[in-house]
Amino acid sequence: MTPRDRIRYFFSSHRTGLSVCLLALFLLVYPAWVGNPYLLGISNLIAVYLIAVIGLNLFIGYAGQISLGHAAYLGLGAYGSALLTVHLGINPWLAMAATAVAVGLTAFLVAIPTLRLSGHYLAMATLGFNIVCYTVMMQWDRVTGGPSGLAGIPHLSLAGVAIDDETRFHYLAWGAAILVLTLGLNLARSSLGLALAAVAQNETAAASLGIQVHRAKIRIFVLSAVLASVAGSLFAHCYTFINPDSFTIFNSVELVTMVVIGGLGSIWGSLFGASLIILLPEFLHFFETFRDIIHGLIVVTVLILLPQGLVSGLKDLLRMRLLRKANNARN
Amino acid sequence: MLEIDGISKHFGGLPALEEVSFRCREGMTTALIGPNGAGKSTLINCIAGTLNPDAGAIRFTGRRIDDLPCHRRPYLGIARTFQNLALFPRLTVLENVLAGLTPEAEQSFVKSLLRLPATRHRERLLRLKAMAMLDNFGLADKARWPASVLSYGDKKRVEMARALVAGPRLLLLDEPVAGLNGAETARIAMEIRRLHGAGLTILLVEHDMDLVMTVSDHVVVLDGGRLIAAGAPQEIRTNPRVIEAYLGRMSVTA
Numbered sequence: 001m002t003p004r005d006r007i008r009y010f011f012s013s014h015r016t017g018l019s020v021c022l023l024a025l026f027l028l029v030y031p032a033w034v035g036n037p038y039l040l041g042i043s044n045l046i047a048v049y050l051i052a053v054i055g056l057n058l059f060i061g062y063a064g065q066i067s068l069g070h071a072a073y074l075g076l077g078a079y080g081s082a083l084l085t086v087h088l089g090i091n092p093w094l095a096m097a098a099t100a101v102a103v104g105l106t107a108f109l110v111a112i113p114t115l116r117l118s119g120h121y122l123a124m125a126t127l128g129f130n131i132v133c134y135t136v137m138m139q140w141d142r143v144t145g146g147p148s149g150l151a152g153i154p155h156l157s158l159a160g161v162a163i164d165d166e167t168r169f170h171y172l173a174w175g176a177a178i179l180v181l182t183l184g185l186n187l188a189r190s191s192l193g194l195a196l197a198a199v200a201q202n203e204t205a206a207a208s209l210g211i212q213v214h215r216a217k218i219r220i221f222v223l224s225a226v227l228a229s230v231a232g233s234l235f236a237h238c239y240t241f242i243n244p245d246s247f248t249i250f251n252s253v254e255l256v257t258m259v260v261i262g263g264l265g266s267i268w269g270s271l272f273g274a275s276l277i278i279l280l281p282e283f284l285h286f287f288e289t290f291r292d293i294i295h296g297l298i299v300v301t302v303l304i305l306l307p308q309g310l311v312s313g314l315k316d317l318l319r320m321r322l323l324r325k326a327n328n329a330r331n
Numbered sequence: 332m333l334e335i336d337g338i339s340k341h342f343g344g345l346p347a348l349e350e351v352s353f354r355c356r357e358g359m360t361t362a363l364i365g366p367n368g369a370g371k372s373t374l375i376n377c378i379a380g381t382l383n384p385d386a387g388a389i390r391f392t393g394r395r396i397d398d399l400p401c402h403r404r405p406y407l408g409i410a411r412t413f414q415n416l417a418l419f420p421r422l423t424v425l426e427n428v429l430a431g432l433t434p435e436a437e438q439s440f441v442k443s444l445l446r447l448p449a450t451r452h453r454e455r456l457l458r459l460k461a462m463a464m465l466d467n468f469g470l471a472d473k474a475r476w477p478a479s480v481l482s483y484g485d486k487k488r489v490e491m492a493r494a495l496v497a498g499p500r501l502l503l504l505d506e507p508v509a510g511l512n513g514a515e516t517a518r519i520a521m522e523i524r525r526l527h528g529a530g531l532t533i534l535l536v537e538h539d540m541d542l543v544m545t546v547s548d549h550v551v552v553l554d555g556g557r558l559i560a561a562g563a564p565q566e567i568r569t570n571p572r573v574i575e576a577y578l579g580r581m582s583v584t585a
C-alpha cells in the first residue's frame with residue numbers, strides 16, 4: 001500500500017464517521033456564523049424534529065410498518081415533562097428520563113396487539129391512538145390545561161447554566177440530534193439493522209432465517225416512541241409552553257412526510273427531509289397556508305411513484321439503471 | 332434425522348396433506364416428487380415452520396419441532412429455499428447471504444446501537460464468510476448489486492448460498508432448478524452432488540427427473556396430499572402407482 005492508498009482506504013472505510021464529524025464541526029461554529037436568534041430557532045426546531053424523524057424512519061424503513069400517530073408520542077413526551085416539572089416540581093432532566101421510560105412502556109403495550117396488524121389496519125390503529133391522546137390533552141383541562149395548553153415549563157440547565165437562549169439550546173438539541181443520528185447509523189449498518197431491513201422486505205423469508213419478526217417490530221417501535229418522547233420533552237423545555245395543536249394527526253403526517261422525502265430507511269435522508277419540510281414555509285408562504293394538504297400530496301405522490309421515498313428512490317432508480325445496463329452488456 | 336409422522340394440513344377444509352409419514356436418513360438425499368398441487372411445498376413449509384401442520388408430529392434429531400416457532404428452526408440447523416424466490420430485493424447480494432448468518436450475528440439492540448469494536452470485528456468475520464460462500468457460487472463479483480437486478484438463475488443461486496452459509500444440518504430445497512436453462516441446471520446439480528458428497532442431509536423437491544434420479548438415495552411420492560410410494564429411485568421409476576399418478580399430467584421422462 002502506498003501512503004496515498006492508505007489515505008484513500010482510511011477515508012472510504014470511515015466515510016460515515018467522517019461525515020458525522022464534519023456535520024458536528026459545522027454545527028459547532030454555526031451559531032457564531034449566523035448569530036441571528038430567529039434562524040437559530042429554526043435550526044433548533046429541525047434538530048428536535050430530527051430526533052423523532054430518525055426514530056420513525058427506523059420503524060417505517062426497517063420494520064416495513066407505517067405509523068400515522070407518531071405525534072402522539074411526541075405529545076406524550078412533551079406533556080409528561082411539562083406535567084412532572086410544572087405540577088410536581090421535578091428536575092427537568094429526571095422528568096425527561098421518567099417520561100421516556102413511561103412512553104417506552106406505553107408503546108410496548110400498544111405494540112403487542114397493533115403490530116400484528118399490517119397495512120391499512122395498522123395505519124388506522126396508530127391514527128386512532130393519536131386521536132385518543134389528542135382528545136385527552138384537549139378535554140382533561142384540569143391537568144393538561146386543555147386547548148390553552150401549559151405554560152411556565154422550566155428550561156433545562158446544565159452545570160448550573162440554564163439553557164434558556166437559542167444558542168445554548170442549539171448546542172443541546174444538536175448534540176442530542178447528532179448522538180441519535182450516530183446511533184441510528186450504527187443500528188442501520190449492524191447485523192440487527194440488516195435483520196430489520198429483511199423483515200421490511202419479506203417477513204416469511206426473514207423468519208425462516210432465524211429472525212424474530214414480531215419481536216423485531218416491537219423493539220424498533222418502542223425505540224422510535226422513546227426517541228419521539230425525548231424530542232417532545234426537548235420541545236417543551238425549549239419553548240416553555242405547549243398546547244395540543246402541536247400533536248395532532250396532521251403533525252403525524254408531517255413526520256411521515258419528512259421520512260418519505262428523505263427516503264425510507266435512510267438516516268441521512270431524515271436530516272434532509274426534516275430540514276426541507278421545516279425550511280420550506282420560510283421561503284414559500286403559500287406552503288404555510290396549505291401545509292396539511294401539501295404534506296398529504298407529497299406523501300401520496302412520492303409513495304405511488306417512488307415507494308422507497310424521494311431521495312433514496314431516485315438514487316435506487318439511477319443505480320438500477322446503471323447495473324441493469326452493465327448486466328446486459330455482460331450477458 | 333428427520334421424521335415426518337402423520338402430518339396433515341388443510342386449507343379452508345380442503346386437504347393439502349393427509350397423514351403423510353416418511354423419514355429422511357442422515358447424510359442422504361431424499362427426493363420428494365409428485366404432480367403440481369400434490370402438497371410438496373406445503374410439506375416443506377411445515378418442516379421449516381412457515382406453516383403449522385394441523386395434525387401429526389415432525390421430529391428432527393429425535394426432538395419434536397412442529398410446535399417450535401419458525402425462527403427457532405435455523406438455530407437447530409434447518410435451512411430452506413423457496414419455490415418462488417424469496418430474496419430481499421433491495422438488499423445487496425452480499426446482504427442477502429449475510430441474512431442467512433442471523434443465528435451467528437449480534438442480537439443485542441444496545442450493542443448494535445453502540446457498534447463497539449468487538450461487534451464490528453464479529454461483523455467483519457461474518458462478511459468474509461458470506462463472501463466466501465458467494466465465491467463458491469460464482470457470485471462474488473455481484474456482491475454489491477441489489478438482488479432485484481440479478482437474472483433469475485443468479486437469484487436461485489443466491490437463495491442456495493443464503494441457505495447454506497450458516498452450515499445447516501438439513502437442507503430443504505423446493506424446486507431449485509425450476510425455470511433454469513440447461514447450463515444453470517447443471518451447475519446447481521453439481522452443487523447438490525457436492526453437498527451430498529460432503530454428507531449433508533437434503534430433502535429435495537424437484538420435477539426434473541434426471542436430477543432426481545442421479546442425486547437421490549430415496550424417493551418419496553406425493554399425490555393429492557397422500558403419500559403413494561416411497562423407495563429407491565429405480566423402484567419408483569417403474570412403480571405402477573407412480574406412473575398412474577403422473578399419467579396425463581406430466582410424463583416421467585428419464
Ligand SMILES: Nc1ncnc2c1ncn2[C@@H]1O[C@H](COP(=O)(O)OP(=O)(O)O)[C@@H](O)[C@H]1O
Nearest residue numbers: 342346347365366367368369370371372373374
Ligand atoms: N396458502 C395456501 N392457501 C390455500 N391453499 C393452499 C395454500 N398453499 C397451498 N394450497 C393448496 O394446497 C395444495 C398443495 O399445494 P402445494 O403444496 O403448493 O403443491 P406442490 O408444491 O406439490 O405443487 C394445492 O391444492 C394448493 O392450491
Ligand SMILES: [Mg+2]
Nearest residue numbers: 371372373414
Ligand atoms: Mg410447490
